[in-house]
Amino acid sequence: MKIIKRPRNHNNKNFSILGDSISTLEGYNPHGYNVFYDKVKQKQAGVLSWEDTWWGMVIKHFSGKLLVNNSWSGSRVAAIPGSKEIFPSACSEERTAGLHSTSQSGIRTNPDIIIIYIGTNDWGFGTPLKSEPGVQGFAEAYQKMLAAIHINYPSAEIWCCSLMPTCMQSKDDFVFPYYYGGIHMKEYNNIIKKCVKLNHKNHVNICYMDTYKHSVPYDSIDGSHPTVAGMKTIADLIIRESPKR
DSSP states (O other): OOOSOSOOOOTTOEEEEEESGGGOOTTSSOTTOOOSOOHHHHHHHTOOSGGGSHHHHHHHHTTOEEEEEEEOTTOOSSOOTTOSOOTTSTTSHHHHTOSSEEOTTOOEEOOSEEEEEOOHHHHHTTOOSSOBTTBOOHHHHHHHHHHHHHHHOTTOEEEEEOOOOEEOTTOTTOOOOTTTTSSOHHHHHHHHHHHHHHHHHTTOOEEEEOOGGGOOOEEBSSSSSBOHHHHHHHHHHHHHHSOOO
């Protein structure tokens, strides 16, 4: 599924990332954000520099530049039930408006391309697909997130990545739990796909990166967080799914 105008040149662009723990890296996220890949986890996963991350590999492939990596470890797209604040959920204003950089002289630089890879924690904690009394659903939250990003960065191209299964090369008997939070992962991907299609109809420059369809799990250290080999798998599939020039 490629619902985006062609052709496009993605080389030498400013990239921003909106994600969760999978996309964090110590020293590359906003100050105070929760980070999974600290020095200990970096060594454990073999992810020793930005070039070892999935986003680093993708940006390097396109000879681009990282503008902002707005990733928070443990965050969901939807608001956490019972929480008084929406932040750090990805649909919050702080997250959706935090994808640009501002120089000391006050010059603002907006992203050319925004890659969204988030939703794993919604799946893992069983966020309902549709909103329920007192609980924000995944569909409502994802749509709210996309709408806010488009308002804040109307000229940016948005790449929405599907969620992906994992494997563990260090544990041969590991079986990926597609229903980990009670709802199959593909149901969340269907929501992402529908939100992308809706926003495309509204003339938003957006595409759905269907990495899930390739049925290639990425290697992880714990069933969730990718090793350097897993990062490469993610990067390769995103590059394969990226809109062709």
